[in-house]
Amino acid sequence: MTIPTQLVLRALLAEPTQEMYGLQICAQSGLPSGTIHPILARLEHDFGWLTSRWEDIDPGTEGRPRRRYYRLTDDGAELARIALAHATTSVNTLGLRIRPAGGMA
């Protein structure tokens, strides 16, 4: 799992029941705006971890387009936690195998 995907999942898991739109997720994850849609599409379409819905407004009345809100499904949140734990473990394992140059005396 890539680092940006982990950051997006951590942002969504910060409050799993809260719906967030694209720029909110960018701000929460620290990723630049406009970079998360491939990740969101993958998590929603490919893996089914996310659900999304349109903001409940009338664009004509509000004078702006509707936002798209994303939320982790219950199963998605559980799988995301497992995936993040696995990713963290992998990184730790990788870190243990890498020893500083010079080695043992």
Place this chain on the structure above:
Amino acid sequence: MRATSAGHCPRCGIQVRADDLICLRCGANLPHTFASGPPDPWADSAAAEILLRPERDPMSALSCPNCGGEVERHDDFCEHCGNELTRDPLPDPSETEILRAREPDDEVLPAPEQEDENSVVRPTSERGGHDSPPHRPCRPRRPASKVARAAVWFLPAEYQVRYAEEYLSELWDLAESGAGICGQLRYSLCQLVRTVPVRLTLLSPRRRGVLP
């Protein structure tokens, strides 16, 4: 001579003239209660002259059927709400021609497209200066909207409308947060660069439950 202003648009609140048939800003049909009698476009010599003129400007104003926002004739999607637009013109072309007849000398309501692309986008309340129209958020800059719409063209057809509205809504949020033309263009170019992975994802078979 008719009164130059006699009411407000029921949808967007902007000041309109007594004899306007539709709002110049949002395209809403106006009630005829502003005028003393039924509107007669032929009584207005300027409108009659335009109605009789054979040639038509291809950039004449059109409105989105979903939100009423102003769009251009060649637009595929409404830049205000992301609605997919058909190629059909307004059902009554005479209304469009009347609109165009009054635009050049209309001091009450400058059209957004008449502003300089590099000028600062101001809220409507600052532009019009009339009695408290409802707050309208800053609009994204047109080049950024066009690039975002170009990004949508590469996506599967069934997803184009959805992503057009989603990208535009984020551009609106960026504009509202104070992002300038550079920030908005950066966002749209990011979408353009990433449209291929989004397309591949949307076209790929679903892999439910598999860890990424």
